[in-house]
Amino acid sequence: MCATASAVVLPRQFLSGVEAWVSQIETTLERTVQCADQGMGHLEEQLTVGTQELQRQALERAAQAKADATPPRCPVCGRPLTRKQRDHQRTVATRFGAVKIRRTRGWCARCKQWRFPADTALGLGATGTASPSLQEAAALLVAQMPVTEAAAILQRLTGIRCSPSTLEREARRQGQRAEEQREDLNAVLQDWEQLVQQAQAARPSGPRQPFTIVIEIDAWNIRERDGWGQSAALREAGQSPSRWHWVYGATCFRLDQRGQTASGRTLISERGYVMTRGGVEALRELLWAEAVRRGLLQAERVLVVADGAVWIWNLVADRFADAHQLLDYYHASQHLWTVAQALHGEGTAQARAWVEPLLKQLRAGPATKVIRRLEELRLPTDVTAAETVARERQYFQTHRGRLDYANATAQGWPLGSGAMESSCRQYQCRFKRPGQFWTAAGDEALLALHDFWRNGRWQQLFPHVGCSNPALN
Ligand SMILES: [Zn+2]
Numbered sequence: 385m386c387a388t389a390s391a392v393v394l395p396r397q398f399l400s401g402v403e404a405w406v407s408q409i410e411t412t413l414e415r416t417v418q419c420a421d422q423g424m425g426h427l428e429e430q431l432t433v434g435t436q437e438l439q440r441q442a443l444e445r446a447a448q449a450k451a452d453a454t455p456p457r458c459p460v461c462g463r464p465l466t467r468k469q470r471d472h473q474r475t476v477a478t479r480f481g482a483v484k485i486r487r488t489r490g491w492c493a494r495c496k497q498w499r500f501p502a503d504t505a506l507g508l509g510a511t512g513t514a515s516p517s518l519q520e521a522a523a524l525l526v527a528q529m530p531v532t533e534a535a536a537i538l539q540r541l542t543g544i545r546c547s548p549s550t551l552e553r554e555a556r557r558q559g560q561r562a563e564e565q566r567e568d569l570n571a572v573l574q575d576w577e578q579l580v581q582q583a584q585a586a587r588p589s590g591p592r593q594p595f596t597i598v599i600e601i602d603a604w605n606i607r608e609r610d611g612w613g614q615s616a617a618l619r620e621a622g623q624s625p626s627r628w629h630w631v632y633g634a635t636c637f638r639l640d641q642r643g644q645t646a647s648g649r650t651l652i653s654e655r656g657y658v659m660t661r662g663g664v665e666a667l668r669e670l671l672w673a674e675a676v677r678r679g680l681l682q683a684e685r686v687l688v689v690a691d692g693a694v695w696i697w698n699l700v701a702d703r704f705a706d707a708h709q710l711l712d713y714y715h716a717s718q719h720l721w722t723v724a725q726a727l728h729g730e731g732t733a734q735a736r737a738w739v740e741p742l743l744k745q746l747r748a749g750p751a752t753k754v755i756r757r758l759e760e761l762r763l764p765t766d767v768t769a770a771e772t773v774a775r776e777r778q779y780f781q782t783h784r785g786r787l788d789y790a791n792a793t794a795q796g797w798p799l800g801s802g803a804m805e806s807s808c809r810q811y812q813c814r815f816k817r818p819g820q821f822w823t824a825a826g827d828e829a830l831l832a833l834h835d836f837w838r839n840g841r842w843q844q845l846f847p848h849v850g851c852s853n854p855a856l857n
Contacts, residue, residue, distance in 0.1 A: 392446045401441070405434050436543065440480035447476075451487045451502035458492035459504035465490025472500065476508060478515040479542055507848070514554045518544070520846040523562075526555030527833040528814060559829025562836050562845055569844075570673035583681035594684035596639040598797070599675060599704065600804035601690045603630045606661070606815050606827060629824070631811070631831070632667035633659040635804045636675045639687070639796065642803075652803060654678075657838045659811060659831045661824050668699050674839070675704075689801045691715040692783055711786040713799040717743055719776050720754075726772040727764060749790030755780050 412430050416422045456465045468490040476483050487502035503509075507516040514522060521542070525534035531548040538544050538551070572578045605628045637655035645651050656678045658670040672680075680686065686707040690696045692715060700707055720739050728734035746754050758777045763770040780787070792799055811834070815827070836845045843849045 392449045394442060394445060398438070398441055398445075401438055405438060408434065432543070436480045440478070440483060443478055443480055444483040444485070447483060447485050447506060450506060451485050454488075454502045454505040456488055456490050457501060458490075458495055458497075458499050459501050460497075460499070461492065461494050463492055463494045465492055465499055465501070467491040474500075474503070474508070475513065476515050477513045477518055477544075477546070479517045479521070479544060483515070509557060512554055512557055516846060516848055518546070519554060519558050520849070522546075522551050522554035523558035523833050523845070524837070526552055527559075527830050527837065531555075555833070556826055556829050558845070559826075559833045562832035563829060565845060566670070566832050566835060570669065573673050573676055579676065579681075583676060583679075586677055586679040587682045595679065595682075596685040596687055596795075596797075597636060597675060597678065597680055597683040598639055598642070598803075599634060599636045599671070599686065599688045599707070600798075600801040601632075601634040601667075601671070601688065601696045601699065602801060602804045602808055603632045603693070603695075604808040604812055605629060606631050629661065631659055631661055631815070631827070632664055633657070633804065633808060633811070634667060634671045634674075635807055636671070636678050636680075637803070638679060638683075642798070650798075650802065655803070657807060657835060659834060661827045661831060664695050664699055668703050670835075671699075672703050687797055689798055690804075691801065692719075692779060697786075708797075709786040710788070710792055710797065710799070711783045712801045713747075713789055715800075716746060716780075716783070716787060719779050720746065723758065723761075723773055723776045726769040726776075727761075746787065747789050747793075749788055751780075751784065751787035751789075754787070755784060 409431065412433075413427060416426050416430060419426075456468055457463065458465060465488075468488055470488050471486045472489045473484055473486050476485060485502070485506070487500050489498055489500055491497075492499050509519070512519075521538060521544075522534075525538060528534075529537070531552045535546055535548045535551050538546055573582060607628055635655055635657050637652045641653045641655070643651050643653070656674040658667065658674050660666045660670055675686075686704055687710060688696075688700050688704060688707045689710045689712060690700075691712045697709070700709060720742055721735075724735040724739035724742075725731075728738055742754055742757060745757075755777075758773075758780055761773060761777070763773055789799055811831075815830075833845075836842050
């Protein structure tokens with residue numbers, strides 16, 4: 385939807401600026417070419433000097449032309465604006481420096497609001513000073529690293545000076561926008577026709593072949609600053625601030641998109657991620673929507689692999705009732721080891737001798753043999769050991785239907801939730817830095833940014849992404 389007529393004419397003054405730059409850069413480059421201890425890095429660095437101001441001028445002119453061409457209509461309801469006032473100036477921080485834009489303000493009688501249609505057309509937020517490109521840079525950097533580091537890297541790579549606090553505020557603003565868009569994206573699936581459409585779009589291209597969707601679910605915890613400044617009050621009241629909170633997450637992918645590298649590492653070419661601080665219910669809704677977009681409704685089979693956490697299997701029963709269920713093999717084997725140690729002591733040869741045939745049996749199936757073995761066990765005389773054995777026996781009875789590793793192996797299913805666990809580790813790298821505290825709202829905003837980035841939907845959040853690459857258009 386691009387207009388063809390151009391109103392952007394760069395003034396003569398700009399062109400003489402370009403000429404001045406050319407003659408200056410020739411001298412500088414020539415000096416570097418002659419200089420024995422300067423290399424290509426020096427050439428690259430020098431070429432950026434002086435270009436920013438030219439780019440800034442071009443941007444300012446083009447942005448002003450776009451503002452001038454924006455019809456004075458309410459960007460929300462489309463109604464023509466009244467009581468129009470021209471020349472409201474706004475300064476925007478851009479990747480080329482500060483740019484000033486004059487826009488028209490008008491009153492929308494329907495919305496009962498003052499509006500700046502040019503701001504919407506330019507992609508500027510109602511608050512904040514960042515241009516879309518800087519909004520993206522803040523979102524991208526702060527989602528991946530601590531703000532002080534982000535500010536330093538931004539300055540090194542682009543020359544943009546931005547204080548850590550400004551950068552963080554902008555990232556949060558973008559994170560909140562990501563949360564809203566994520567909600568809109570998922571709300572669409574409440575509509576039956578839209579749901580059918582999206583489900584069909586998720587079907588793999590090429591000849592129709594049955595496929596399996598794998599879902600892995602897990603949780604990890606995050607350290608947050610609860611009740612800022614209330615620590616002392618809480619302590620006096622004899623309470624301690626609870627700073628560790630659960631982040632619930634899941635990943636889903638098609639089994640046929642899971643392969644191995646030459647070194648035997650598992651590689652999944654395409655997969656969906658969801659992470660939330662909003663509790664199990666939020667995860668359930670986010671996961672279901674993501675799975676639909678990844679082919680849930682078209683899949684011949686759905687497989688859920690996870691550890692033994694009760695909330696996980698409740699969620700599965702609630703939203704993925706027909707799924708095949710598999711208890712992560714590593715977790716199951718750890719529980720057999722616990723029994724072995726309760727019976728024969730930690731690290732003993734007897735414990736190993738007891739557990740190894742059982743592990744083999746668990747792998748080879750059917751699990752009923754292993755469970756029967758546990759049920760026939762004579763409980764140890766030691767009370768603690770007896771309790772442990774009884775508890776673990778109950779664990780295997782509870783997960784009886786999730787232990788068919790022989791079938792899983794035959795089907796080429798993953799026996800563990802390693803894909804999810806490695807995702808959690810990656811998130812933890814960002815969210816568990818020592819000395820860092822988060823708030824629940826701040827966390828959710830950054831997690832939403834991760835969702836868009838990892839799920840390949842960054843362009844939905846920042847539509848300018850890839851517009852300079854013709855291959856993407
Ligand atoms: Zn309106």
